[in-house]
Amino acid sequence: KFKEGDKVSFVKELSIPTSVPDRYQGRTGIIDGKRGRYYIVAIKDNEKLKKFIIQPIHLRKIENK
Numbered sequence: 001k002f003k004e005g006d007k008v009s010f011v012k013e014l015s016i017p018t019s020v021p022d023r024y025q026g027r028t029g030i031i032d033g034k035r036g037r038y039y040i041v042a043i044k045d046n047e048k049l050k051k052f053i054i055q056p057i058h059l060r061k062i063e064n065k
Contacts, residue, residue, distance in 0.1 A: 002039055006031045007062040010043065010054065020052050028062060 002008065009028050012018060029043035029052075038053045 002031045002056065002059065002061065004031050004033060007064070008039075008041060008059040009062055010041065010052075010058060011060050013057045016055065016057055018055065018058055020054060020058070024052070 007028060007030055009026065010020065010024050012020070012022070012025050024043060024045075027043050029041040031039055032042045032051060033040040035053055038055055039059065040051055041054050041059070042049050042051050044050075
């Protein structure tokens with residue numbers, strides 16, 4: 001379970017297909033919302049902010065220490 005504003009890392013689960021390009025593997029983003037059981041993740045690509053709809057199995061929460 002993620003809340004809006006949580007920092008997450010995109011880690012591709014190879015057994016489940018995803019539409020996110022491979023070059024975003026390991027990048028961090030912020031949860032921007034929820035759509036059904038999927039999460040909207042905002043990932044910064046150079047200077048542009050891109051939003052992806054990703055299954056939660058491909059996301060890992062980053063703990064703030």
